[in-house]
Amino acid sequence: MWRMPIKLENVGIAVRDLEATIAFFTDLGLTVVGRDTVSGEWADTAVGLDGNHARVAMLQTPGGDGRLELFEYIHPEAIETQPTLANEIGMHRVAFSVDDIEESLKVAARHGCHPLRGLATYGDVYKLTYVRGPSGIIVMLAQELNKS
16 A cells, blocks of 8 residues: 655644743753744634734754744734643643753753653653643653663
């Protein structure tokens, strides 16, 4: 069976405070690769919102294999929601492999972001935790154990 080629471009996340969210993710090691303000008929059509106007930043992981598109709405006004719980249907979390999870947790703590419960060990494979990041985003941090 023929399959159409597909490639994940990015994960988009609406945020309350673009600059604070950029600071959090860049401190964890991502790099800002672009910024823009988007609006106009094309944006209304693509997103499905009349008068769509947002400030946008594109961040990428070292090596460029993963990207986050962060956007802060100017119009229409952003709608506050309750932070996502781990068992809710829909967008769940964004996950990152890190070399030193304890150091990554120190970085997150500087932004007021702490584990939902604690640091876990999954067999002899990973140390991992879920952190509540800026705008309530759940961020999974995982350190591979016995990495060769």
